[in-house]
Amino acid sequence: MLPVLDQTDTPLLAAMNHYVTDGVVPFHTPGHKQGKGMHPRLGEIIGRDALALDLALMAELDDLHEAHGCIKDAQDLAAQLYGAEYSFFVVNGTTGGIYAMILTIAGPGDKIIVPRNAHRSIIGGIILSGAIPVFIHPEVDNELGLAMGVTPQTVEEAIRKHPDAKGVLIINPTYYGVATDLKTIVDIIHKANMVALVDEAHGPHLMFGDGLPVQALDAGADMCAQSTHKIIGAMTQCSLLHCRADRISVPRLKAMLQLVQSTSPNYILLASLDVARMQMATEGRSLVNKAIALSNKVRDEINRIPGLYCFGEEKIGNPGVYSLDPTKITVTVKGLGLKGAEVERILRHDYKVQVELSDMYNVLFLITLGDGEEEARIMVDALRDMAVKYGGKNDFTIINDVYSQIEYPEMPEQVLSPRQALYGQTRMVPFTESAGKICAEIITFYPPGIPLLCPGERISGDVIEYCRKLQDAGLHISGPEDYLLQTVKVVE
Numbered sequence: 001m002l003p004v005l006d007q008t009d010t011p012l013l014a015a016m017n018h019y020v021t022d023g024v025v026p027f028h029t030p031g032h033k034q035g036k037g038m039h040p041r042l043g044e045i046i047g048r049d050a051l052a053l054d055l056a057l058m059a060e061l062d063d064l065h066e067a068h069g070c071i072k073d074a075q076d077l078a079a080q081l082y083g084a085e086y087s088f089f090v091v092n093g094t095t096g097g098i099y100a101m102i103l104t105i106a107g108p109g110d111k112i113i114v115p116r117n118a119h120r121s122i123i124g125g126i127i128l129s130g131a132i133p134v135f136i137h138p139e140v141d142n143e144l145g146l147a148m149g150v151t152p153q154t155v156e157e158a159i160r161k162h163p164d165a166k167g168v169l170i171i172n173p174t175y176y177g178v179a180t181d182l183k184t185i186v187d188i189i190h191k192a193n194m195v196a197l198v199d200e201a202h203g204p205h206l207m208f209g210d211g212l213p214v215q216a217l218d219a220g221a222d223m224c225a226q227s228t229h230k231i232i233g234a235m236t237q238c239s240l241l242h243c244r245a246d247r248i249s250v251p252r253l254k255a256m257l258q259l260v261q262s263t264s265p266n267y268i269l270l271a272s273l274d275v276a277r278m279q280m281a282t283e284g285r286s287l288v289n290k291a292i293a294l295s296n297k298v299r300d301e302i303n304r305i306p307g308l309y310c311f312g313e314e315k316i317g318n319p320g321v322y323s324l325d326p327t328k329i330t331v332t333v334k335g336l337g338l339k340g341a342e343v344e345r346i347l348r349h350d351y352k353v354q355v356e357l358s359d360m361y362n363v364l365f366l367i368t369l370g371d372g373e374e375e376a377r378i379m380v381d382a383l384r385d386m387a388v389k390y391g392g393k394n395d396f397t398i399i400n401d402v403y404s405q406i407e408y409p410e411m412p413e414q415v416l417s418p419r420q421a422l423y424g425q426t427r428m429v430p431f432t433e434s435a436g437k438i439c440a441e442i443i444t445f446y447p448p449g450i451p452l453l454c455p456g457e458r459i460s461g462d463v464i465e466y467c468r469k470l471q472d473a474g475l476h477i478s479g480p481e482d483y484l485l486q487t488v489k490v491v492e
């Protein structure tokens, strides 16, 4: 047990600052030598001193891959704050953290249970490990055209059918702030002696806000990866990977983190993780609660604008919706007859407002510790003005009709692992003639953004027919090399 650490400390930043102010003459990487060799064109934009702290691993600055000095101290502080046994700094995003989590528990041929709407980093981890995915379906909200969480019943059923799986990976909360009943799910996973992994890319702030969904570690998860850069103060690419040790091998996790990360991690990124942790420890509660209050106010105002809808607590209790993070502002714009992508363009070009993402029915805004009343006012004013000035002619009833009229096809048979499919000999064949062949790519339609085919799966006549009907209804296709889906890539 570590003693209680001083969360106001930033040991890594302090060590870096000491090194730079000590007047050392650097005969080491990086070659720009603390910015002295930087071309002025870059310096004029990012500031002449911006690279002064861009340092390299050395005795006094520790080594991310064998941390025993200031990086270990910084990681220990993060572990103590979040309630982990071990925390690791990751500098290639939650993507890197998810790769390492999957590689830690699954090797070639091992099964891992994952949601069908897995982020590409999960599919990437499965490809790298050679594991076999057992896909489970998230719930779908047809009004929003969005995937929600997976239910405990769905997880239980998958575990019953695949008792040999090594673990279950849950995405919680979703990009849109929807959380499932994670505690119950983790208990189910542990009862089956499996490992519970959580893609918590959108949840590094959960423990600091009142009434937010429970964070993965508090729900009992064995490992979770959080995009510290997405929601709180760290720089882009920075994530935290937390774990508790009873069900996983920590040395193996460390080995996997080495495998997926550079031997030359960027120290400015690492320092930003150190400081982001300190900021949350010292001010996190007030900062996150302020963002929640602002979001609630914004949500109310948006819901008074004719044609717009911003979902909130009324969705709690629906399948896959156990709790919500209100700082994710999903504005459903289909009431204006506009697609989300159209609204994204209007907001960017007419109002200089950029959303996080758009999909068929929605645009998503993130409210974080970086926002205040002024930003909120600009956003609501832009939406109000846009809703009066613009209206579209999209007829979304066609989409509702197609989904109510056709039956969802059976989950395809997994014939090869995604990795075997990736490395197999592939060729393009006409999609309508591909029944019985093994798919070598991901094919997804929006809404709701859940893949219909993944690499290594056998294409059935039912799936072809289903895709054709969605295509005829004008749904957006994502994933295949031939985006019109006239042809599909298959394994020879």
Ligand SMILES: Cc1ncc(COP(=O)(O)O)c(C=O)c1O
Residues within 6 Å of the ligand: 092, 093, 094, 095, 096, 119, 121, 171, 174, 175, 199, 201, 202, 227, 237, 239
């Ligand atoms: C659900 C989910 N998981 C994982 C990731 C990957 O995170 P990162 O961009 O930090 O690598 C993302 C990124 O958008 C995501 O939305």
